[in-house]
Amino acid sequence: xxxxxxxxxxxxxxxxxxxxxxxxxxxxxxxxxxxxxxxxxxxxxxxxxxxxxxxxxxxxxxxxxxxxxxxxxxxxxxxxxxxxxxxxxxxxxxxxxxxxxxxxxxxxxxxxxxxxxxxxxxxxxxxxxxxxxxxxxxxxxxxxxxxxxxxxxxxxxxxxxxxxxxxxxxxxxxxxxxxxxxxxxxxxxxxxxxxxxxxxxxxxxxxxxxxxxxxxxxxxxxxxxxxxxxxxxxxxxxxxxxxxxxxxxxxxxxxxxxxxxxxxxxxxxxxxxxxxxxxxxxxxxxxxxxxxxxxxxxxxxxxxxxxxxxxxxxxxxxxxxxxxxxxxxxxxxxxxxxxxxxxxxxxxxxxxxxxxxxxxxxxxxxxxxxxxxxxxxxxxxxxxxxxxxxxxxxxxxxxxxxxxxxxxxxxxxxxxxxxxxxxxxxxxxxxxxxxxxxxxxxxxxxxxxxxxxxxxxxxxxxxxxxxxxxxxxxxxxxxxxxxxxxxxxxxxxxxxxxxxxxxxxxxxxxxxxxxxxxxxxxxxxxxxxxxxxxxxxxxxxxxxxxxxxxxxxxxxxxxxxxxxxxxxxxxxxxxxxxxxxxxxxxxxxxxxxxxxxxxxxxxxxxxxxxxxxxxxxxxxxxxxxxxxxxxxxxxxxxxxxxxxxxxxxxxxxxxxxxxxxxxxxxxxxxxxxxxxxxxxxxxxxxxxxxxxxxxxxxxxxxxxxxxxxxxxxxxxxxxxxxxxxxxxxxxxxxxxxxxxxxxxxxxxx
DNA sequence: CGAAGCTAACTTTTT
DNA sequence: GTTAGCTTCG
Numbered sequence: 001x002x003x004x005x006x007x008x009x010x011x012x013x014x015x016x017x018x019x020x021x022x023x024x025x026x027x028x029x030x031x032x033x034x035x036x037x038x039x040x041x042x043x044x045x046x047x048x049x050x051x052x053x054x055x056x057x058x059x060x061x062x063x064x065x066x067x068x069x070x071x072x073x074x075x076x077x078x079x080x081x082x083x084x085x086x087x088x089x090x091x092x093x094x095x096x097x098x099x100x101x102x103x104x105x106x107x108x109x110x111x112x113x114x115x116x117x118x119x120x121x122x123x124x125x126x127x128x129x130x131x132x133x134x135x136x137x138x139x140x141x142x143x144x145x146x147x148x149x150x151x152x153x154x155x156x157x158x159x160x161x162x163x164x165x166x167x168x169x170x171x172x173x174x175x176x177x178x179x180x181x182x183x184x185x186x187x188x189x190x191x192x193x194x195x196x197x198x199x200x201x202x203x204x205x206x207x208x209x210x211x212x213x214x215x216x217x218x219x220x221x222x223x224x225x226x227x228x229x230x231x232x233x234x235x236x237x238x239x240x241x242x243x244x245x246x247x248x249x250x251x252x253x254x255x256x257x258x259x260x261x262x263x264x265x266x267x268x269x270x271x272x273x274x275x276x277x278x279x280x281x282x283x284x285x286x287x288x289x290x291x292x293x294x295x296x297x298x299x300x301x302x303x304x305x306x307x308x309x310x311x312x313x314x315x316x317x318x319x320x321x322x323x324x325x326x327x328x329x330x331x332x333x334x335x336x337x338x339x340x341x342x343x344x345x346x347x348x349x350x351x352x353x354x355x356x357x358x359x360x361x362x363x364x365x366x367x368x369x370x371x372x373x374x375x376x377x378x379x380x381x382x383x384x385x386x387x388x389x390x391x392x393x394x395x396x397x398x399x400x401x402x403x404x405x406x407x408x409x410x411x412x413x414x415x416x417x418x419x420x421x422x423x424x425x426x427x428x429x430x431x432x433x434x435x436x437x438x439x440x441x442x443x444x445x446x447x448x449x450x451x452x453x454x455x456x457x458x459x460x461x462x463x464x465x466x467x468x469x470x471x472x473x474x475x476x477x478x479x480x481x482x483x484x485x486x487x488x489x490x491x492x493x494x495x496x497x498x499x500x501x502x503x504x505x506x507x508x509x510x511x512x513x514x515x516x517x518x519x520x521x522x523x524x525x526x527x528x529x530x531x532x533x534x535x536x537x538x539x540x541x542x543x544x545x546x547x548x549x550x551x552x553x554x555x556x557x558x559x560x561x562x563x564x565x566x567x568x569x570x571x572x573x574x575x576x577x578x579x580x581x582x583x584x585x586x587x588x589x590x591x592x593x594x595x596x597x598x599x600x601x602x603x604x605x606x607x608x609x610x611x612x613x614x615x616x617x618x619x620x621x622x623x624x625x626x627x628x629x630x631x632x633x634x635x636x637x638x639x640x641x642x643x644x645x646x647x648x649x650x651x652x653x654x655x656x657x658x659x660x661x662x663x664x665x666x667x668x669x670x671x672x673x674x675x676x677x678x679x680x681x682x683x684x685x686x687x688x689x690x691x692x693x694x695x696x697x698x699x700x701x702x703x704x705x706x707x708x709x710x711x712x713x714x715x716x717x718x719x720x721x722x723x724x725x726x727x728x729x730x731x732x733x734x735x736x737x738x739x740x741x742x743x744x745x746x747x748x749x
Numbered sequence: 750c751g752a753a754g755c756t757a758a759c760t761t762t763t764t
Numbered sequence: 765g766t767t768a769g770c771t772t773c774g
Contacts, residue, residue: 064764093764118763192764254762356761361765378763419750544764567762589761605762628759629765 007045007078011038018244018275019043022051022214025235025269027262028244031305032291032611033282033573036244037067040216041074043242044087047214048079055086059212059234062091063219065547067571088212092227093192096199097538100190107201110188112400112534115541119384120405121145121191128179131431134172148177152193153224153256155200186436187404196226203230209237219571220245220265224256232268241269247302248295251567251605253598263302278305282573284314287617290647291610297642298603299596307611313705316649316744319640320620324631325359325581328622329366332578335618336372336561338739339576347373348550349575351562353609355587359580360563367561377545377564387498387510388517392540394488398476399533401469402436414497416465422458425451441466468492481521481532489514546572566609577613579606582621583634606639619648649744701748702726707736709748 008016018028018039030036044060047053062068068089075084090098097115104111116124125141151161158181162174184190190198202208215235217223220243223231235241243265250259266272280288288307296304322328332352339345352363357379367374382388393409401407411418426440429451433439443450445463454462472491476484489495495514499507520540524532546568550558562574581587588602610617619640624631700712702724710728713735724745727735738745 091764195764251762252764255764358760415751417750421750542764565762586761591761601762626765 007042007049011035011042012279014275014277014279015039015042018277019046020050021273021275022047022240022242024239025265025272026242026275027220027265027269027272028242028275028277029303029305030244030246030277031280031307032246032249032608033280034277035279035281036218036277037071037074039277040218040244041071041078043216044075045078048083053213055083056088057211057213058087058216059095059214060087060089060216061095061218061231062089063222063571064544065091065094065542066544066549067218068094069547091542092199092223092230093195094538094542096195096202096230097542099202100195100198101534101538103202106205107198109190109198110400110402113188113190114396114400114403114406114537115195116184116187116189116191116405117384117541119389120189123405123408124183124187125176125180127427128176128183131427132176138169139172139176144173144176144180147173148180149191149193150256151177152197153226155197155225155229182434183404186402186430186434188400188402189405193226196224196230200226200230200233203233208234211237213238214240215242217241217243218245219249221247221250221259221262222252222257223261224258225261226256228258228261228268246305248298248305248604249570249608249611251570251601251608253601276303276305278308280307280309282614283307283309283611284311284615285309286314286316286647287610287613287615290317290617290643291607293644293647294603294610294639294642295607297639298600300600315616317647318616318618318651319648320618320651321636322620322622324624325362325622325626326366328580328620329362331620332363332580332618333366333370333372335578336576337370339616342737342739345576346559347561348559350578351564351569351572351574351576351612352578352580353564353566353569353612354579354581355566355589355605356581357565359586363563363580367563372561373559374561374563375549375558377549377562377568379545381545382513382516383540383543385510385513388513391488391494391514391517392537394492394494395485395533396537397438397469398473398484398488399537401438401473404430404437407437407469410469411465414492414494417461418458418465422454422462425453426462438466438469441469476533478529480529481524481536482518484533485518485521489518544568566605569612570608573612573614575614576616576618577609578618578620579609580620581625582606582619582637582640583625584637585634587637587639603639606637702745703748704728704738704743704745710736 008019011019015035015038018026019042022043028036028039030039040060044055044058047058048055060068060071062071068091072084072087072089075087078084088095100107100109100113104113122141122145125145129136129139129141129144156164158174158178161177162171165171165174184194212234215231217231222245231241231243243262245262247259247262250257250262253259261268266274283291288309292307295301320328320331322331336345336347336350339350340347352360354360354363360376360379364374364376383392390409390413393406396403396406397410408423410416411423423437426437426444429435429443430437430440433443435443440451441462444454444459445466468491472488475487479487495511498510498514501507502510521532521536524536527535546564549562549572562572564572566579584590587606588599592598592602621636622634624633626632701709702712703709704726707726707728710726713725713727725735725737726745
């Protein structure tokens, strides 16, 4: 068993303080790479072994499920699996879901409640807007839902929101909010925000305030008001609240996160101790210098931190001005190829980061063409695929037949023969009776007078469909999850329907996804039968794409370049980071240009991206970019002005590569920089591109920052860079094979 | 009732 | 360049 001496070994002084200051409110301001996960896990271990706190009295809240899993693993290493699993760890959403499943009734919630994801919410809201015949251009589901979500994050309920609504337009918003909540209630559904709101109701009950003696919250800068109140309620009993965060990394304001939570922690929790963790164990000083000047240019900050690397110097941060998004992606691939071929890195040590998901496309194409293995994080997630959602809709109906959105999906696929007009009749009746659509189906089946508009074959089909759902539910209730899946699949003839609907290869891929989903269900068989379906549905609704990203030493299968948004990259780190698209329409995003506060958040997004890099960082932009199918000229991101020229090594060598372009799309202008287009080799042949940025020849004398002076023995052009063999004067160094631009070789004349 | 074909509107960022 | 949503036809 570990003792406290071991637990503190290897920690620096501020980390030790953060671990051992256990009583009362504590705020740890943790700069990037400052080892905060380490602090959190060691603190928990310290509480258990030094302070004799029962592990079940400790709660740790993380930002992602992946972080929760990692924390649990690291704790298992530290204190053993048996003890680690008794600590409660999870995200706000997953913890709320877990608790609400057990205690739905104590907050007046239907027992079989389900979670509505983005797509479900959208479908529901579209229906409400359509039912009211509102102009769908002024009232988009997206806009209304976003307003509702902000309201909920601020704890504004329907009544309060309505009271504050003065303009005719906002009154309609308020009414839609009310109708939306009503619809959710009838359907027995909660959206993501509701999880927090109902969760808050729950944890405000007395027993929760006695439950956790110590509460720890990670990424505190990204909490919203509802989460803040949850934290307050949970820590009210004992007052031992420990939060870790960094206001410089607050990037979720758009989702209701309130940066004031962290900035006012000392006000909200009187007597709070503040511990700063400034040491950075991740990046080289060259990278941190860039991060520092960028964040220091931010107008208002509560706590300025000086980023201090444990690794001095380092390779210079590169800047590359590319001609378009294809050129940019090729350059990045070149660099990755070079790093991997020279043995400096594996694919999994490289990450491409961008502001918007749409930017990933060019990189997917380029990486695919080069046969570089990659993984795309975000975009279309597995659980968002049509066939997966269709099957999940059926499974959700098994849990809760009142779930109208799922019922509509299930009616659509596999084709039930019940069309829009029948559905409208059912919906109208359901609305007038404050019931679900399934309730309407039951009414039709039991009362021949109900909904007379449904006649003949249509009526029979409705009855048959209702009976099928009812029958399946009866079966599924007592079945283990994998058999429940089989029952649903065979009863609905699900895979046959896919085979009929899609072309062969497409159908195969989709059936494969269906099988994979069924496969996942196997992980839930260890639970009691009555819990399996619910737990499965909850976790499926709450997994983020990053959650499935491999961690630790990559096995061969995971040795892939990671393509990811800077948002999702928060909390991750890579040896080599390529931040692309540093253009003024992308970062700061054009939608934020009118709002200084939001521009500041954009700056922090870039800061988060930069500080993901351990050893090498390359920044780039495209001078023109394809948007909406048109090439548009771009401007360099304004944030680049805050980085002194001397901090970046500019890599030139303009060349244009536009492999997917057809002749008809080529611009008529024949400016020199585009001249190479006609000579661009076909897609699959390796590109022979522009001249190297710096010329090196055999016999040249060069100087290297660390290795000193030497003579070039051999040189060869690799894509647009030069790989050189240098014989250094220093005999200890001897001969080295180097990539000229990464090694920052200087020619001595 | 459903499939095919057309138009318009569109992309931040996500639990 | 894509996709959702509409119209039209069988």
